[in-house]
Amino acid sequence: MSSIRHALSIKREDDFAQWYQEVISAADMAEESGVRGCMVIKPWGYGIWERMQYLLDQRIKATGHDNVYFPLFIPLSNFEREAEHVDGFAKEMAVVTHHRLIPGEKGGLIPDPEAKLEEPLVVRPTSETIFGDAMSRWIQSWRDLPLRLNQWANVVRWEMRTRMFLRTSEFLWQEGHTAHADDIDAREHTLRMLEVYRSFAEDVLAMPVVAGEKPENERFPGAEETWSIEAMMQDGKALQAGTSHYLGTNFSKAADISYQDREGQQQLCHTTSWGVSTRLVGGLIMTHGDDDGLRVPPSIAPWQVIICPMLRDKQEDEALLRYCENLRAAIASDHVMDEPIRVLLDRKPGKAAAKRWDWVRKGAPIIIEVGGRDLASGTVTVIRRDRLWGVDGKLAVQGPSHQDCTASIGALLRSIQRNLYDRAHERRERNIRRDIETMEDLEAFFSSDQRYPGWVEVQWSRPTGEGLAKVVEKLKSLKLTFRNVPTDAKDAGGTCIFTGDPAVERIYVARAY
Amino acid sequence: MSSIRHALSIKREDDFAQWYQEVISAADMAEESGVRGCMVIKPWGYGIWERMQYLLDQRIKATGHDNVYFPLFIPLSNFEREAEHVDGFAKEMAVVTHHRLIPGEKGGLIPDPEAKLEEPLVVRPTSETIFGDAMSRWIQSWRDLPLRLNQWANVVRWEMRTRMFLRTSEFLWQEGHTAHADDIDAREHTLRMLEVYRSFAEDVLAMPVVAGEKPENERFPGAEETWSIEAMMQDGKALQAGTSHYLGTNFSKAADISYQDREGQQQLCHTTSWGVSTRLVGGLIMTHGDDDGLRVPPSIAPWQVIICPMLRDKQEDEALLRYCENLRAAIASDHVMDEPIRVLLDRKPGKAAAKRWDWVRKGAPIIIEVGGRDLASGTVTVIRRDRLWGVDGKLAVQGPSHQDCTASIGALLRSIQRNLYDRAHERRERNIRRDIETMEDLEAFFSSDQRYPGWVEVQWSRPTGEGLAKVVEKLKSLKLTFRNVPTDAKDAGGTCIFTGDPAVERIYVARAY
């Protein structure tokens, strides 16, 4: 394997953080913008996010939600009302204080002191409070329930240390907000959306996740229950890839979201909220990327198949392009995963080898090269990105006929989608320890020589309050966090590894992003 | 006609501005948010915008553009660099000055004085300057051109007087930004996007528009040419529905967007920008709305067909719902305008008549009611929203068989789409005067008794600078503005109505939003 000359200069095993940055730039996904903590999402990165939006939006609509759009700005007083909620956000928010610029005395522009806002506006870090205001207006009777809304938007949380896609001051996301007649319906809905996220992550992103409930200390500010899906990155760390919150009546009380029930009694609604963000793109990179760049699962690849003609600036190019265009049209007329196959004939000027490696780094699932010899023999050269190298350390290529290639592309894309999931799932299972029963073993495991230790699933007694705080403190000293209590865990038995009390359930412990 | 009891309380001819507000609330499209100048876009209004986005995005991608996402915040210094550009925006912008809130001394929250930004950030009013920065990094050689980018985003321009969808402090839009090797290619592209907007407005929104060039005084700040599509509202006023700008090298000089040409020489790029916004939703209302509410053209209706079962809370309801569900499935399996028909079976609790009128006010193109009698006779009751009333002043309904209804829905939707366009086109042509040749006649026309005068197309000499300013001033005193010089106007001859000089082209004069 060491003889392979990979397309990136940094290997995952050498420096995972540096490798991550190199993938983003080598795949031309995003770059720093020069505006503190904000990135520019470039076409390939944004194309992947658009595909995520498109496919997740269908699932959100299919579960009965309508999309809406609420203001970017939230009056300061909304936050003052929701004290607990705001505390949780550590108040790191962008604050708009003026609505006009004027020339300054030393030249340049300054905020006009005459145009100071009476009440500062906060750029939304999340929209519970402003959705709550509207819900209190829109909901009158039991007939209006459940009210199921969703919004695609940008949000801002001022971050001191940022990393592209994973933690940026501005990010793009989807936030669902629903109101229900009672806690049974609201809890059910919280779990329904968790399941939407789980299946979206696994079936669409080919990213295996663990769905489960967060412990008390990891709850969303103001939530009664917070559930998450957690994915294991290739460095063994956990990435929280989506959350779904049961908010009880906390926000309803603050915003007076109430309804008249069938008996004519006034009742408080029970609300939920849930979201995923452009963070998923970061998760995708760290799940499927390899030492040659990104590998994009076919279902979310902006282009699933790239055709690269090996142009030579000669007259033969014309026949070659005709041959390629036929191929493109034939593949595009086929369907896979309920959509037409997305195939691009790359006519850009440039050397064939350079273009091949560009698409390898971007992670297009299938690259088809067509040269003069292919044209003569009626064949094409196929590279599948998920299995780039042969056992001999050389590029693994296949040379089917034009016709066989066209006929097999759909099946090949499905096979790549499955293979990426399977590899990620195997890797995760290989890196979970379920046999650790003492704190000593836990500490030993995470301080061992293993460069990228994975997760540990332990039994615990679910302490709360001060008891929990002590455990969290201890874990923090080991740079560890609780991830979640998986919904499908085996029963617990024996004693809690942290408290010595009888264990009641199993929970994941890991380093995390 | 006067015997008709319309679904709205205000008629267009009585108070157009009030009627507009009533449509928005009666069709449940949007409402004031409580945040100054910002609205909440509700499901029906947002659903229409989503359809616009979906269909326009296809056309933008088909003309070679990639979508990207740039930061919400722009450093103040970017604006200082582009002096002319900023002047044009009158500096009414939202300014972020702090990044943290802390508890105030009198309770509540205040911006933390310790967390004042060194350089204030402006919430983007448009993104030329920040796209320019990136283009200057991304473009090296002629091979990188043309660079064609587009962004769907929210933008903020602080507005003192706001009106929902037409002028709000925050609005949603699409902004295209492209860079080209020379002015020929850039100008060509400016007009290509103008044509995309024209055909989108006419073919999709069923909204006839005039495409043409804006006079000098109406140019986008920093542009060399500004082109627009202008639509006539039912009160005769013009609505600028989209603009496309040729920016010359103005932004390239400021941001150093240059490339090496084939001969190895460094050249400045020529850039363009173009956009449409949620303003289009306002235009849609004022083009197609009537005294019963909105009428949505089928191509952008979130639901094209609504099936309302006349439920009676009895056992027969079950058979009725089965009958309706069969109908829904049959219609949904059909296609129109290259997409599956969007049909909703409205199962919400509520009286049948109330539900009918809700959908009339929202403007769903076809409403199908099904009652016990229909079930017995195998028929349905069909209402087409574009022709709601018969000549007898009664609701115009048809009663085809279940089967005939299913078979004819596609053709009916196409007919409604065409009819809405034709009516709007006839109305516009009826309300354009092309025979006015003196200022006296112009003044007389616009101060006549006619409640809603339309547009006047006159000949002019295309004055510039001070000469133009005088004319604009004069028009302003009549509350009139220049709209554009239509691309397809007849040749000019005779004298300019404003200056007395020889006329060189024809231009539209109108009141405007």
Ligand SMILES: [Zn+2]
């Ligand atoms: Zn509760």
Ligand SMILES: [Zn+2]
């Ligand atoms: Zn020029």
